[in-house]
Amino acid sequence: MNKTLFLSLLIVTVTLAGCANTDNATEDEQQQIVDELDPSQENQPDNPAGDNKLGYVRYTKDQLNNDPEKYNSVTIDRTKMANMITRIILRNDGFEEVATLVTDEEVLIAYSKNEEMDSTKAADMAKKSAVSAMPGYFEVYVSDNELLMQDIQSLHNSSVQENDYDNTINRIINEMKKSPQGMEE
Missing domain, CATH: 3.30.70.1350 (Cation efflux protein, cytoplasmic domain)
Structure with missing residues (x-):
């Protein structure tokens, strides 16, 4: 019985860790995209011309419905x-x-x-x-x-x-x- 319990806990732990890593990878990828598109990053050493990248953003409906995201609005500087x-x-x-x-x-x-x-x-x-x-x-x-x-x-x-x-x-x-x-x- 202990082996079964141990294996079940191990499977649950590995599954949760895998899901957490997937979420973190997605969040890391999105943060990288946001950082790349940040106008303050223009004319950085890896982007000397400041105009050699295409504009790209991708979100899911769930990401936009997150509590902090709900209050974001379109603004013009x-x-x-x-x-x-x-x-x-x-x-x-x-x-x-x-x-x-x-x-x-x-x-x-x-x-x-x-x-x-x-x-x-x-x-x-x-x-x-x-x-x-x-x-x-x-x-x-x-x-x-x-x-x-x-x-x-x-x-x-x-x-x-x-x-x-x-x-x-x-x-x-x-x-x-x-x-x-x-x-x-």
């Missing part, structure tokens, strides 16, 4: 998005300086361009750069009025939780609408 949009625009010839502000609903872009660049073409390039980076519900406004860069900058410490900047945003948007907004599709 507005500063990172503004940074990315600004850099994309400046990579185009003709742009000298760009200021970008991302709110919870709008993207405001003011820029200075060289005199050889057509105003409508510049507006189109700036607007398309932002539209390509942001979710579709964002309204994008652009302007080559360099004075608006200071207005945009004055809002950089504001929060979307505060409603006291709405008048300033609306004033800037109205000024931006006086500038070309790019080619209509």
Whole structure:
């Protein structure tokens, strides 16, 4: 009887240990994927260009229903998005300086361009750069009025939780609408 009990316990222990290792392997693999996709890992020695990997994520419904996972939501880092949009625009010839502000609903872009660049073409390039980076519900406004860069900058410490900047945003948007907004599709 002791042998049977011992063998049963041994089988249960080995099974549980095997299941735990499978769970740990899955968790380790998922953590590795998350680490590989972490933007802060870009330009690391094993990824010098920062752009040589494909984007990939895989989860099960159960993983998303885990208690800590339930409270995760999709968020946009507005500063990172503004940074990315600004850099994309400046990579185009003709742009000298760009200021970008991302709110919870709008993207405001003011820029200075060289005199050889057509105003409508510049507006189109700036607007398309932002539209390509942001979710579709964002309204994008652009302007080559360099004075608006200071207005945009004055809002950089504001929060979307505060409603006291709405008048300033609306004033800037109205000024931006006086500038070309790019080619209509």
